[in-house]
Amino acid sequence: xxxxxxxxxxxxxxxxxxxxxxxxAGLLREAVDRALADADVTFDDIDAVIIGKAPDMFxxxxxxxxxxxxxxxxxxxPMLRVHTAGSVGGSTAIVAASHVQSGTFKRxxxxxxxxxxxxxxxxxxxTPQPFSVHLNAGAGGYFAPIIREYxxxxxxxxxxxxxxxxxxxxxxxxxxxxxxxxxxITEQEVRDSMMLWDPLRFLEACPSSDGACAMVIAxxxxxxxxxxxxxxxxxxxxxxxxxxxxxxxxxxxxGRDCAADVYAQAGITNPRKDLDCAEIYVPFSWYEPMWLExxxxxxxxxxxxxTQEGATSLDAGGDIPWNCSGxxxxxxxxxxxxxxxxxxxxxxxxxxxxxxQVEGARLAMGxxxxxxxxxxxxxxVGADKG
Amino acid sequence: MAAAELLSQEFELGFTxxxxxxxxxxxxxxxxxxxxxxGVRGSDGRVLVPPAExxxxxxxxxxxxxxxxxxxxxxxxxxxxxxxxxxxxxxxFAWAMVQLDGADVPMIHCLEAPSAEAVTTGxxxxxxxxDERQGFITDIRCFTLLQGAAS
Numbered sequence: 001x002x003x004x005x006x007x008x009x010x011x012x013x014x015x016x017x018x019x020x021x022x023x024x025a026g027l028l029r030e031a032v033d034r035a036l037a038d039a040d041v042t043f044d045d046i047d048a049v050i051i052g053k054a055p056d057m058f059x060x061x062x063x064x065x066x067x068x069x070x071x072x073x074x075x076x077x078p079m080l081r082v083h084t085a086g087s088v089g090g091s092t093a094i095v096a097a098s099h100v101q102s103g104t105f106k107r108x109x110x111x112x113x114x115x116x117x118x119x120x121x122x123x124x125x126x127t128p129q130p131f132s133v134h135l136n137a138g139a140g141g142y143f144a145p146i147i148r149e150y151x152x153x154x155x156x157x158x159x160x161x162x163x164x165x166x167x168x169x170x171x172x173x174x175x176x177x178x179x180x181x182x183x184x185i186t187e188q189e190v191r192d193s194m195m196l197w198d199p200l201r202f203l204e205a206c207p208s209s210d211g212a213c214a215m216v217i218a219x220x221x222x223x224x225x226x227x228x229x230x231x232x233x234x235x236x237x238x239x240x241x242x243x244x245x246x247x248x249x250x251x252x253x254x255g256r257d258c259a260a261d262v263y264a265q266a267g268i269t270n271p272r273k274d275l276d277c278a279e280i281y282v283p284f285s286w287y288e289p290m291w292l293e294x295x296x297x298x299x300x301x302x303x304x305x306x307t308q309e310g311a312t313s314l315d316a317g318g319d320i321p322w323n324c325s326g327x328x329x330x331x332x333x334x335x336x337x338x339x340x341x342x343x344x345x346x347x348x349x350x351x352x353x354x355x356x357q358v359e360g361a362r363l364a365m366g367x368x369x370x371x372x373x374x375x376x377x378x379x380x381v382g383a384d385k386g
Numbered sequence: 387m388a389a390a391e392l393l394s395q396e397f398e399l400g401f402t403x404x405x406x407x408x409x410x411x412x413x414x415x416x417x418x419x420x421x422x423x424x425g426v427r428g429s430d431g432r433v434l435v436p437p438a439e440x441x442x443x444x445x446x447x448x449x450x451x452x453x454x455x456x457x458x459x460x461x462x463x464x465x466x467x468x469x470x471x472x473x474x475x476x477x478x479f480a481w482a483m484v485q486l487d488g489a490d491v492p493m494i495h496c497l498e499a500p501s502a503e504a505v506t507t508g509x510x511x512x513x514x515x516x517d518e519r520q521g522f523i524t525d526i527r528c529f530t531l532l533q534g535a536a537s
């Protein structure tokens with residue numbers, strides 16, 4: 001990549017169960033206006049708009065980008081829609097960053113959203129297809145057997161998922177934008193919540209949220225705003241097929257390759273040591289230990305030990321806090337969830353993460369995955385240019 | 387060698403959705419329910435009907451609502467001699483571009499007329515409201531011709 005690029009503006013809505021007061025356009029615009037203000041720019045300063053969301057079938061609006069051009073100030077400008085299932089928030093940010101890094105544009109506005117209250121995500125993910133495996137219980141039903149296999153292989157204690165669920169909700173209580181505000185949640189409460197997809201209980205699953213997240217990404221010679229930029233030190237995406245006989249689903253190859261690529265770009269050799277914090281896509285509790293291993297923060301079979309000893313907890317003073325914002329377990333406007341991870345990583349290295357700030361964070365990772373854990377998008381952002 | 391049998395199967399899919407109209411389209415539809423038509427003034431001074439939530443030129447949010455007239459001028463039309471079941475009118479009718487008095491742009495709706503020969507571009511037309519209104523565009527049952535008032 002020829003040009004250095006940075007995040008100079010971030011805008012998010014407050015994540016909520018229902019935003020019936022606004023149209024889809026109005027929801028996006030809220031995040032966009034905040035991102036533009038944060039970057040101290042207007043639509044006139046934006047060269048292109050990159051939008052992402054999860055499958056059109058969720059809200060039932062086909063190609064929503066075509067109706068959103070005016071709300072996003074895209075008149076007379078290039079506009080591009082990105083779609084990679086649940087990882088789309090991350091891949092959209094990467095597409096936006098690439099348009100700046102390539103030298104094509106100086107300043108790009110990127111935004112992602114989901115209005116789950118108007119949509120039908122659970123069943124849109126569970127459509128019976130003739131001659132195909134029938135997935136009949138949404139994302140949780142798909143991932144639960146993979147989690148059970150992880151527990152079998154690693155011998156992890158049964159309460160690791162419960163610990164993640166409590167840890168991320170306590171983190172979320174520090175973040176006023178987080179959908180779930182559960183400052184007093186206990187392990188017992190999680191344990192007693194209804195079993196949805198063994199071993200995932202109700203409180204070990206993400207909520208359904210309405211919300212949008214936007215960023216302004218600028219080239220090195222076009223930095224604006226009063227806050228420090230978050231320099232983009234590496235971006236990577238990888239994909240693999242959803243299912244085939246013999247596929248490694250617990251520790252997907254595409255995730256490992258994607259992490260190796262992004263670490264190499266950012267000069268990271270030991271992610272647990274080199275990074276100050278990470279915002280990782282954990283929609284179901286057990287995906288924390290699984291991704292700790294997939295992303296090389298722990299040897300295979302030992303990710304759960306980091307969770308158990310509090311290494312990923314801000315409240316426990318862990319050395320590598322994960323999801324200080326509360327993560328996907330606190331807020332899940334699906335199409336935006338990946339971008340929120342990327343934006344929250346940027347907030348950390350800008351020193352602008354409020355009560356969930358990791359003291360002195362200089363280097364952070366944003367991560368998203370989607371589909372049947374088959375699409376991966378990752379970036380590393382830093383307070384320094386590198 | 388016989389051709390291989392290739393399997394196929396019918397597949398139907400249906401979902402329920404909800405939609406929030408927001409403060410601008412919502413105002414327009416609520417107005418229809420109350421028997422009024424609202425437009426919004428854009429950055430270039432034009433009154434847009436139906437109203438746009440964001441300015442089509444500058445992208446600024448639009449909030450300057452203007453109630454427009456219930457009569458207007460027929461700018462263009464297309465006769466439908468064989469209505470389909472889904473059409474609002476089951477007698478032959480015209481798809482019409484109507485610019486309501488006080489609006490600067492036309493909107494599309496149906497025009498009820500005895501025959502194509504009775505319709506002329508530039509004719510004066512008027513809203514015919516539905517008996518029961520509920521906040522849909524179909525609260526306007528159709529437009530009708532105003533007699534002897536072609537402009």
